Amino acid sequence: MNANITVRMLQRLPLYLSYMKALSMDGAVHISATALAEALGLNDVQVRKDLAAISEGGKPKIGYAAEPLIRRLEMVLGYDNQIEAVLAGAGNLGHALMAYQGFSEYGLNIAAGFDVDEKAIGTQINGKMIYPFRMLNDTCRSMNIRIGILTVPAKEAQAVCDAFVASGIKAIWNFAPIRLKVPAGVIVQNEPMAASLAILSRHCAGTAHS
Amino acid sequence: MNANITVRMLQRLPLYLSYMKALSMDGAVHISATALAEALGLNDVQVRKDLAAISEGGKPKIGYAAEPLIRRLEMVLGYDNQIEAVLAGAGNLGHALMAYQGFSEYGLNIAAGFDVDEKAIGTQINGKMIYPFRMLNDTCRSMNIRIGILTVPAKEAQAVCDAFVASGIKAIWNFAPIRLKVPAGVIVQNEPMAASLAILSRHCAGTAHS
Numbered sequence: 001m002n003a004n005i006t007v008r009m010l011q012r013l014p015l016y017l018s019y020m021k022a023l024s025m026d027g028a029v030h031i032s033a034t035a036l037a038e039a040l041g042l043n044d045v046q047v048r049k050d051l052a053a054i055s056e057g058g059k060p061k062i063g064y065a066a067e068p069l070i071r072r073l074e075m076v077l078g079y080d081n082q083i084e085a086v087l088a089g090a091g092n093l094g095h096a097l098m099a100y101q102g103f104s105e106y107g108l109n110i111a112a113g114f115d116v117d118e119k120a121i122g123t124q125i126n127g128k129m130i131y132p133f134r135m136l137n138d139t140c141r142s143m144n145i146r147i148g149i150l151t152v153p154a155k156e157a158q159a160v161c162d163a164f165v166a167s168g169i170k171a172i173w174n175f176a177p178i179r180l181k182v183p184a185g186v187i188v189q190n191e192p193m194a195a196s197l198a199i200l201s202r203h204c205a206g207t208a209h210s
Numbered sequence: 211m212n213a214n215i216t217v218r219m220l221q222r223l224p225l226y227l228s229y230m231k232a233l234s235m236d237g238a239v240h241i242s243a244t245a246l247a248e249a250l251g252l253n254d255v256q257v258r259k260d261l262a263a264i265s266e267g268g269k270p271k272i273g274y275a276a277e278p279l280i281r282r283l284e285m286v287l288g289y290d291n292q293i294e295a296v297l298a299g300a301g302n303l304g305h306a307l308m309a310y311q312g313f314s315e316y317g318l319n320i321a322a323g324f325d326v327d328e329k330a331i332g333t334q335i336n337g338k339m340i341y342p343f344r345m346l347n348d349t350c351r352s353m354n355i356r357i358g359i360l361t362v363p364a365k366e367a368q369a370v371c372d373a374f375v376a377s378g379i380k381a382i383w384n385f386a387p388i389r390l391k392v393p394a395g396v397i398v399q400n401e402p403m404a405a406s407l408a409i410l411s412r413h414c415a416g417t418a419h420s
Contacts, residue, residue: 007409014404018364018387025365041389077404078411096306106407146414154228155235171410177228179251187413189406194224194287196399197316199217200381201288203397204356 005076009050015040016050017073024066032063079107085173086145088160089152090115090130093175097149098125110149112139133163140167147171154178161188215286219260225250226260227283234276242273289317295383296355298370299362300325300340303385307359308335320359322349343373350377357381364388371398 019039023031033051037044051057051064054076058064074080082104087094090113097103098113113130115121120130131139139145148164150157150172157176164172171187174180177194229249233241243261247254261267261274264286268274284290292314297304300323307313308320323340325331330340341349349355358374360367360382367386374382381397384390387404 005412010408010412011402011405014387014402014408015389018404022365041391076412077408078415079408083411083414092310092312096310099309100302100306102302103407106404107411108407147410155232171413173406173410177224179225181251187410189410191401191403191406192221192224193401194228194316195221196383196401197313197318198220198224198287198289200357200383200397200399201293201317202215202220202286203381204293205288 004053009053010077012042012046012050013054013073013077015042016047017070017077017079020066020070020073024070028066030059030063030065031069033058035063077106079105082107082109083147084109084111084143084145085147085149086111086136086140086169087113087149087151088115088133088136088164089150089156090117090120090125091151091153094149094151095125097151097175098128101126108147111143111145114139136163137167140164140169145169147173149173149175150180151175214263219263220287222252222256222260223264223283223287225252226257227280227287227289230276230280230283234280238276240269240273240275241279243268245273287316289315292317292319293357294319294321294353294355295357295359296321296346296350296379297323297359297361298325298343298346298374299360299366300327300330300335301361301363304359304361305335307361307385308338311336318357321353321355324349346373347377350374350379355379357383359383359385360390361385 016036020031033048034044037047055069055072085108087098087110094113098110110128112128114133114136115130116133121132123130146169148169150160152160154176157178158180161172161180161182165182165186173189173191175191180188182188226246230241243258244254247257265279265282295318297308297320304323308323320338322338324343324346325340326343331342333340356379358379360370362370364386367388368390371382371390375392375396383399383401385401390398392398
């Protein structure tokens, strides 16, 4: 098990986890892959495969024991151990993300923010300090930071991305509407909120095609 | 033009827009589809097709005039006219989204928030009131709201989604880690932040496969 956890699979696992947590709170002790698939509107062969890849397998007619499977999902998703991140660009969106207290559920802690704006530098959001951007490298190296959250304007995004990479960051969560160029070994996860909003708006205007 | 704007295309248009705005601020007056494709790391046939679908076309050897194309992109993306949304679930994430002042750039205004928590009801975030959840339907109907932002826990998400639909909402921006079931004519745009975080974390742990 655990040999071949693909990115597509990682996109489904949080769905299983949240559904199973809710079931478990309702007192359920076991769940079958079929019931899980049906509840989530997914293909049941797919769900069965996913669960087999991360766990010991379910028991015939009983299914999976809920608690061990929840623990296993949390482990595979990395929610069980805290990972430290930094954020660059403490504007509106960066501020909102630093103030958001829900990331701890997912094992993410934003250790510090960085900005070039003198007014932002030295302030705190949610108890986390905003440092001058020139301190990025030293901070990331000394804290062994591997995740960088990028919330600067599109125009500055590639330069900040390069600075992240130079600081040893291996995974970039990109909220800027731009395709970043990164060397091999570094991944970018895009959060295309502008595109999402455009899709929603156009649907309401009645003109979007799928 | 404008006949066939697909969802995939809507995901690329914000990239063109942000890049062209930056160029335009730098004083560029024209841009070719080839240069745009190269800068964004996209296929140039694709970019040419996209631009042809939304505009009058570029001039040979000169390319597209920047300003009219920017206006056109903003129009197609719906950024030029404001659309009103409501948000359900004024917890951590909902609070952060309501406090975020950057949505206006994309033509989105969160008119009001809804929650069942007595402590949240009656408070304001960024000048927007939190109302009791039972007022959702009346508010949406009287303001002709078409977009609903869903930031409740996964367990309550389907029930809130159903209430959105019953209130005339046609497009749901879903931040809950759950696949929502909606009737025909209603679209759901998922924002799978939990999955994004899992992908980033696992990459840093050195175990993710693509």
